[in-house]
Amino acid sequence: MKHLDQEEESGVYQRAVLKNASPYHYMKVRLVLEDETSRLSAVELKQFILTGLKTLHGEVGAAINFDLLKYDEDTLTALLRVYSSGLVKLWSSLTLLGSYQNQDCAFRVHQVSPFLLALTGNSRDLQLD
Amino acid sequence: MSVDLSSTPRTLLVCERSSFQEEKNRVSTQVEQLRFNYKVSLLLPECNSLPSQLESVLDSFTSFYLIKQLPVYELLDKDFLETAVYQGNVYGLSYKTRIDEDNCVALLPNGRLCLSLDKDSFEVLGFEGKPSKFNHRTKSRFVISVDLTDRRMAPGGRGYQRLLTGLKSRLQLQTDFLLSHHPGGGASLQSLLSRCDWSEHRPQMSQRGLTELSCPAVHSCDPHSLLEWLGAVDADVTCENSSSSFLSTLACPEPKTTLSRALSVSVCGLLLPQDIQRLIDQLRCYLQQPRLESWVSLTVHGFADSPVSWGENEHGFLKGGENFYTLLMFHNHTYRLHLATGAHDACPP
Amino acid sequence: MPFSSSHVFPWPPSSSMAVFMDLNIRVDPDKSKLQRLIDTAAHLGFSTVALNYVFEPSTKKKQEIPVPTPISELIGELPVVQGRSRPIRVLNRLTVVTSDASHFRPNAAEYRRFDLLAVEPTTEKLFHAACMSYDVDIVCISVTEKLPFFFKRAPINGAVDRGVLFELSYAAAIRDSTRRRYTIANAVCLMETCKGKNVILSSAAEKALELRGPYDIINLGSLFGLSDENSKAAVSSSCRSVLLHAETRKTASGIISTSRTDQQEALQDQTDPGDEPSAKRPKHS
Secondary structure (H helix, E strand, O other): OHHHHHHHHOOOOEEEEEEOOOOEEEEEEEEEEOOOOOOOOHHHHHHHHHHHHHHHHHHHHHOOOEEEEEEEOOOOEEEEEEEHHHHHHHHHHHHHOOEEOOEEEEEEEEEEEOOHHHHHOOHHHOOOO | OOOOOOOOOOOEEEEEEEEOOOOOOOHHHHHHHOOOEEEEEEEEEOOOOOOHHHHHHHHOOOOEEEEEEEEHHHHHOHHHHHHOHHHOOEEEEEEOOOOOOOOEEEEOOOOEEEEEEEHHHHHHHOOOOEEOOOOEOEOOEEEEEEEOOOHHHOOOOHHHHHHHHHHHHHOOOEEEEEEEEOOOOOHHHHHHHOOOEEEEEOOEEEEEEEEEEEEEOOOOOOHHHHHHHHHHHHOOOOOEOOOOOOOOOOEOOOOEEEEEEEEEEEEEEEEOHHHHHHHHHHHHHHHHOOOOOOEEEEEEEEOOOOOEEOOOEEOOOOOOOOEEEEEEEEOOOEEEEEEEEOOOOOOOO | OOOOOOOOOOOOOHHHOOOOEEEEEEOOOOHHHHHHHHHHHHHOOOOEEEEEEEEOOOOOOOOOOOOOOOHHHHOOOOOEOOOOOOEOEEEEEEEEEEOOHHHOOOOOHHHHHOOEEEEEEOOHHHHHHHHHOOOOOEEEOOOOOOOOOOOOHHHHHHHHHOOOEEEEEOHHHHHOHHHHHHHHHHHHHHHHHHOOOOEEEEOOEOOHHHOOOHHHHHHHHHHHOOOHHHHHHHHOHHHHHHHHHHHHHHHHHHHHOOOOOOOOHHHHHHHOHHHOOHHHOOOOO
16 A cells, blocks of 8 residues: 555556546435425435336336435425436436326436536536526 | 555656756746646744735736636637737636536637536537547547647638637537636727626735644655645644544654744635746745745645636546645745645646 | 528528427417427427427328428417527427328328428338328427337338338327337337438427427437437437428429429428418318
């Protein structure tokens, strides 16, 4: 370990290209409910998404791990992290979720990226007018 | 026909380590190669308030202009070419246009004009170009890239006339346009601005103080974990989770330490590589002063809808258009550089 | 230019571009509901939408083919497309649901009042006829039942050769789980034969909360057996093909029926709704 540290601090030029190596994908989503005054706790939101995964993709879907990295109860906005291999399934189950406790709802997916950093630097958000 | 539900679009992450004192280091070239930058963010560990020398660099970031409904042929105006384009360092990018849907335009600091057009517009314009690298099945998007400083593109030249006529009478391309020039002041852009509806914009700075922040060993942490941690700090996501918690298992990579405080600073707008280079130089000076922590991190995000990224390479947008780099600088002049890009991009330099 | 509207667009007309489109939004007599649908579609990033009038003839009694209400009467201000400076473009579309050969009337003048024409055949024989000979832009794949037949290569290729596109809609899959199974089953079955080409994905939404964003639909396409690129085409460039096909179809039929004076009325509905003769106001509620 010590040897490695020395090498890393020596400043010798090194370059590596990692292809498709992102272990996770990150999603910025917002839940829109028909009754705009209803609120969900973080636990309820995660449960709800899990239900969606299980309904659409069965036990395999229910076994997909994802993290609720951040959640704002007032705006129902959340940051999700999922293993890259589970992204398509998680995303499609969010897309097909259409009702929460007998009221219509929709997940609005704002951005998806293999890099969490990209979610805070989206130029499509630039508002100058 | 079946699709693998566990696959995701291609991504690339280039990781470099070297020292600013190493001759082979190319940081300044790499910074220069990402031309159209939307956001710069800094993380300064063990820092309370923005040091004045850094603040003055950030405050002096060049202003940019937003031109409403710019007829693109105006970029070929003889006066504008002579007072601005030929002098170099003019940056222009169409605004409110999406590279996977609309026609997009970029004016590069080396005098190259880049048009990314759908097939119909391309054919109506009738100017030489190449099919986009990211076309699928059918050739539906085309890229025109001309060097305006080339003799054939000089006013009166044949290529110039063809492009001008095409843009004036056949395609009549108009777009909201972001424009900037290094060094600022805008004098060289006046001839163009005087004919347009424009507004001047300052890069927007914001800062946020953080306390009791878990921090990985930034020298040795693996690249993806490091970028994830920096992303979590930027997005204000907590890493204080246990691996068994229901909501989130995100944790700061081990081994970790705790920073008693840190400062996160960001600037948004159309940001020029020259300004970012000055910021890097100033950060290196900052690191030479004695401090508790001997590193800083700088992340630069490119525009997702720019027709080019990493030099003059074509850029596209499949499900995302990320193109950014993170530069981690240390007290001893060494650095770690990570350049990341999405599916429709060339490999970073 | 059949699709030019009274709005001045900053770019060339967007029928020329691979912008995102939802060519199936169910028209609703409730104007505020319809406005919410259009606003949401624009907010989600759709540049063009089509209001769909569904006509389901029954064999017993004669029914009137619906007449499209001019867009300007249905929608107040056209919302600006997300992140762009242009307003959304709204077209009219008619979908004829056929369960009998007599239900589709080739060259019916009433069809020409609409910008787009679609047919939803419910039997294999009618599906074959729709693919091979009906002068339509879109053939809808049913999502309300498990198709009682397999897609054969001949009609699919016939439709592809004639530039007719297949439409899959996803709102039913949001509404209930049985229809979700039908949607996925019929979609996968279609993709096996057409290899993901000549497909458009649309919503068939009746409510704003049934609409999804373009990138959501692109991802959803994977469940239907579409690659990312084919999926993206299904909400953009393939929709553009539908529009171009509609333009050509109308030009062609216009030449055939030159004796009629009202042949261009559907086009005028689109271009200049203010000058409509009163006889052309919608008769249905």
